[in-house]
Amino acid sequence: KMIALVFVASAITFVALVTATLVYLKMASPNAKLEILQTFLLAGHHMKKMGFGALYHVRPHEVTPDNRAICRMKIPAHLCGPSKMGMPLSVLMAIFDDVSTWSAVISEPKKRPGVSVHLEAKWRASGDSPILPEDRMIRIESSLIKKGSTMAFIKMECLDDKTNELLAEGRHTKFLPMPFAYEFIFQHLFPFVEVISSTFGGEAKKNDALIEAASEKGIYQHIGKLDWSREKEGVATGSLKVLPIHKNPMGGFHGGAQSVVAQLAAEEIKKGSNSSVREMQMTYMSTGKGEVDIEAVKEGEDVRVLLRKRKGGGVVSEGLFKF
Numbered sequence: 001k002m003i004a005l006v007f008v009a010s011a012i013t014f015v016a017l018v019t020a021t022l023v024y025l026k027m028a029s030p031n032a033k034l035e036i037l038q039t040f041l042l043a044g045h046h047m048k049k050m051g052f053g054a055l056y057h058v059r060p061h062e063v064t065p066d067n068r069a070i071c072r073m074k075i076p077a078h079l080c081g082p083s084k085m086g087m088p089l090s091v092l093m094a095i096f097d098d099v100s101t102w103s104a105v106i107s108e109p110k111k112r113p114g115v116s117v118h119l120e121a122k123w124r125a126s127g128d129s130p131i132l133p134e135d136r137m138i139r140i141e142s143s144l145i146k147k148g149s150t151m152a153f154i155k156m157e158c159l160d161d162k163t164n165e166l167l168a169e170g171r172h173t174k175f176l177p178m179p180f181a182y183e184f185i186f187q188h189l190f191p192f193v194e195v196i197s198s199t200f201g202g203e204a205k206k207n208d209a210l211i212e213a214a215s216e217k218g219i220y221q222h223i224g225k226l227d228w229s230r231e232k233e234g235v236a237t238g239s240l241k242v243l244p245i246h247k248n249p250m251g252g253f254h255g256g257a258q259s260v261v262a263q264l265a266a267e268e269i270k271k272g273s274n275s276s277v278r279e280m281q282m283t284y285m286s287t288g289k290g291e292v293d294i295e296a297v298k299e300g301e302d303v304r305v306l307l308r309k310r311k312g313g314g315v316v317s318e319g320l321f322k323f
Helices: 002-026 030-047 051-055 089-105 180-188 190-200 204-216 219-223 255-269
Strands: 069-074 115-123 137-147 151-160 166-175 235-241 279-284 291-299 302-309 315-322
Touching: 030 089, 030 190, 030 204, 051 204, 051 219, 051 255, 069 089, 089 115, 089 137, 089 151, 089 166, 089 255, 089 279, 115 255, 180 190, 219 255, 235 255, 255 279, 255 291, 255 302, 255 315
Parallel strands: none
Antiparallel strands: 069 137, 115 166, 115 279, 137 151, 151 166, 235 291, 279 315, 291 302, 302 315
């Protein structure tokens, strides 16, 4: 029996090592990396609730030989703000969040998406008209700046898909370590991930319905009504109940949803000033669930926003907005 057990263990180890080696070698090809991303996203579609990501549902179209992950999209009406203001910077930053994660996934055999630590974005184009109006065709490119065993640093660019005009850019810092089971499966058993997820996952139909229903109302309607209190000059406070549509696949408050909420808070402070957000950054500190308190404070020409856990809890995230 002992010999049999040793033989089985050795066989499993051998298969795992061969599989990992083959996957690593395959990852050298841009086409293979695109296939890896597609399989990674398909597994998530079967296994996890999409939440906020269903509202924009971006997918990779290309991985270049220099490892840039690329997606293209036509700006839909439901991602634009009211009064033909175009797509807000915070919504673009939510899309940056997803696309930049692809760069982390294809950078190593473990395919770790990690979690966000810091995310920032700023407009590069100028003008009085909306930079990202409805129906504009854009291209978002993401590339890895540097990666270690625990951290990844990624840059993102948003360009006009026809003229290549740089419209916006961003940076994303991610903490990479994932649970042991995830790292083992996605490194050693990745060729079987699609079969496993489609067999045992039950979220695909629900996610498809969520994606289809996303365009039925605007992005701010999905966030929900925020009742602001303006008891102090230069300060606005409010709260938000974190609903399923606000969450990420792991069940926490989606970083992109937090950025949209924070921008709404910053704009409440600047209401009537005829100015708009030109640059923003978010630092993520803990998982937000349940109800979240929001506080926006004017700091000179800038606005700082804090999202806290309900009733004096810890800080979920902090945003800084420049107008």
